[in-house]
């Protein structure tokens with residue numbers, strides 16, 4: 001019998017199957033997405049009294065109905081970056097852990113930005129387009145090496161710091177601005193302020209999240225601070241840059257060019273037209289939000305999320321979960337077992353659990369508790385094998401407490 005069943009939708013990368021199979025999970029696949037009712041039916045059809053897991057990408061919306069309908073469902077993997085398609089609060093209230101893959105495409109974005117820095121600096125796109133039209137625009141004017149130039153990185157997180165390392169390897173000087181203090185990698189140094197970064201950089205590249213503080217953070221005033229002939233790159237989130245202000249700076253040739261991967265409004269599907277004020281400018285590289293879209297990133301997402309699912313299944317660790325307390329526990333001791341209990345976070349839960357433990361007369365070897373809003377996660381290690389009737393009875397007693405949401409024994 002498998003340890004669990006996983007239903008993977010939306011053609012999730014094969015690396016996920018391999019990783020889950022290694023954890024003893026029976027993997028079932030479905031190429032497209034599913035609506036709630038289909039998903040509930042598909043989960044119900046999975047056999048046995050073992051935990052269930054679901055893997056989705058961005059197309060499948062998972063609502064409260066799914067979490068409430070299937071008590072065997074313990075975990076959901078979002079094999080993508082965003083989790084907007086999931087009712088995370090409902091998952092939390094049902095005790096279902098959700099994992100995503102926020103960093104699997106970091107390298108892909110950093111490489112794209114580095115490529116764009118070189119392409120912009122050498123005017124590759126307008127010259128290539130000219131060649132396609134049969135024109136021979138051979139000239140050194142306006143083309144530069146990137147060695148010795150300054151790249152200003154706004155947002156020195158995973159992508160920003162990765163870019164910092166590879167830009168330095170080309171001989172670029174790196175400065176950065178972040179709202180939290182960050183360790184400078186290599187010879188990079190923090191700029192005194194955003195304004196100082198804008199004034200000093202030949203290339204300004206944005207790697208901040210979409211927050212109320214970053215929306216519109218690069219507007220007319222900030223663009224006016226940039227060096228004449230500098231370049232702006234945005235592969236972060238579309239609303240960070242004021243596009244009309246950017247267009248004006250490009251029209252007036254205050255900026256030499258830009259590379260934009262993300263937009264305030266993006267087509268929802270490939271058939272929908274792409275509308276942008278930046279279309280038609282040959283010094284602007286426009287890409288369709290593909291910064292993180294590589295086969296390597298897809299494979300990495302498959303591994304990252306399924307490793308998190310497997311670790312939760314085998315050990316109970318929730319590190320990286322987006323909706324339950326993050327608890328990192330060591331693998332189970334030989335001859336011991338572990339009860340994983342997700343419960344409503346109300347007064348008296350721990351004493352009720354500990355009463356059940358005391359009544360069972362089982363020795364506890366470790367206990368971890370974490371809470372988040374209205375839900376708590378309790379991990380109890382026992383000095384008994386998981387097949388021992390006393391351990392099973394105790395698990396049953398804890399599962400039966402009115403506060404318990406999801407309880408299982410490893």
Ligand code: NAI
Pocket residue numbers: 081102103105106109154155156157158159160177178179180207208209210211213214235236237261262289290291292293
């Ligand atoms: P991260 O969370 O690792 O780093 C973001 C950094 O921005 C953090 O260091 C944070 O402190 C900093 N920050 C936040 N607010 C700031 C502000 N107001 N001013 C200055 N710094 C600020 O995120 P990661 O993984 O590096 O991603 C960065 C961005 O790239 C995100 O918006 C993400 O959505 C986007 N992204 C785009 C992709 C694409 O396909 N184009 C693919 C992957 C990520």
